[in-house]
Amino acid sequence: MIVRILGSAAGGGFPQWNCACFNCRGVREGLINAIPRTQESVCLSADDGDWFLLNASPDIRSQIESFGPLHPGKSRTTPIQAIVLTNGDLDHCLGLLSLRENHRLVIYATESVRRGFTDSNVLYRTLQRFAGQVTWRTLKLGVEETMLCADGRPSGLTVKAWAVPGKPPIHLEGLISPSDPELNVGLRFRQATTGRVLAYLSAVGRITPSVYEGLEGADCVMFDGTFWSSDELSAPGFLEKSAEDLAHWPVGGQGGSLSMLSKLTAPRRVFIHINNTNPMLREDSAERKIIEAVGWEVARDGMEVRL
Numbered sequence: 001m002i003v004r005i006l007g008s009a010a011g012g013g014f015p016q017w018n019c020a021c022f023n024c025r026g027v028r029e030g031l032i033n034a035i036p037r038t039q040e041s042v043c044l045s046a047d048d049g050d051w052f053l054l055n056a057s058p059d060i061r062s063q064i065e066s067f068g069p070l071h072p073g074k075s076r077t078t079p080i081q082a083i084v085l086t087n088g089d090l091d092h093c094l095g096l097l098s099l100r101e102n103h104r105l106v107i108y109a110t111e112s113v114r115r116g117f118t119d120s121n122v123l124y125r126t127l128q129r130f131a132g133q134v135t136w137r138t139l140k141l142g143v144e145e146t147m148l149c150a151d152g153r154p155s156g157l158t159v160k161a162w163a164v165p166g167k168p169p170i171h172l173e174g175l176i177s178p179s180d181p182e183l184n185v186g187l188r189f190r191q192a193t194t195g196r197v198l199a200y201l202s203a204v205g206r207i208t209p210s211v212y213e214g215l216e217g218a219d220c221v222m223f224d225g226t227f228w229s230s231d232e233l234s235a236p237g238f239l240e241k242s243a244e245d246l247a248h249w250p251v252g253g254q255g256g257s258l259s260m261l262s263k264l265t266a267p268r269r270v271f272i273h274i275n276n277t278n279p280m281l282r283e284d285s286a287e288r289k290i291i292e293a294v295g296w297e298v299a300r301d302g303m304e305v306r307l
């Protein structure tokens, strides 16, 4: 299995257009040891020919252009067989509207995520230019299924979604139930021939027994690295909300994900979906040293993992 990180930042990217935090200003002006990052999206393939996108970020156009194997081979085609959504956040769905060029799309999502994107969304009509433009394939919690290419061929990969604590997307707050288990999922991808497993959880609101279960036996874990600390946005006065309020369990400190996941044995452990305020982004920071000392990595755009 080939896993390629197209974008590794949380919503807003790094740097973020309206942010002059220490990291954003530092990376713009070349004052810190860090590289820019686009918003979280990953693609994976069993055999280097058929590709699946995990989440469709607002940066999708440049992300596809950044990676040759995603380019069309001839005429108007694409090696991208389907897009898999982990939740309905705009940072994960907005890119779908950029894939509107009269092309058939296949999207894997839970029924709740599908409804959140399609119901009462007048912009979704741009993906209904002809009958059958979008095929939705429903992810059912706890069910492992073969991932099919756009034309129905088996891809050599399976997917299993499981419920992970999250919250409704901001644009649906107050409109849908915040306790719906289908709002936010972790995904396990398994290659049929080798049995190798990627566990992908880019939004984790709380670390529960179910989170641990989904990580079991994975060869690679990509985990929510949004915030280092709970007050990362509130302390500098950016937003009166904690990391936990935003359904992203912080990495650092006592009870942070780094310590709660210390027993994890996956050979590759990667933090992804990193907010621009996170000190882990600086390659020479104390926080980066702490996570690297125990074998974790910080995702960057263009990173590739072969399982």
Ligand SMILES: [Zn+2]
Pocket: 015, 016, 019, 020, 021, 022, 023, 024, 025, 276, 277
């Ligand atoms: Zn910033």
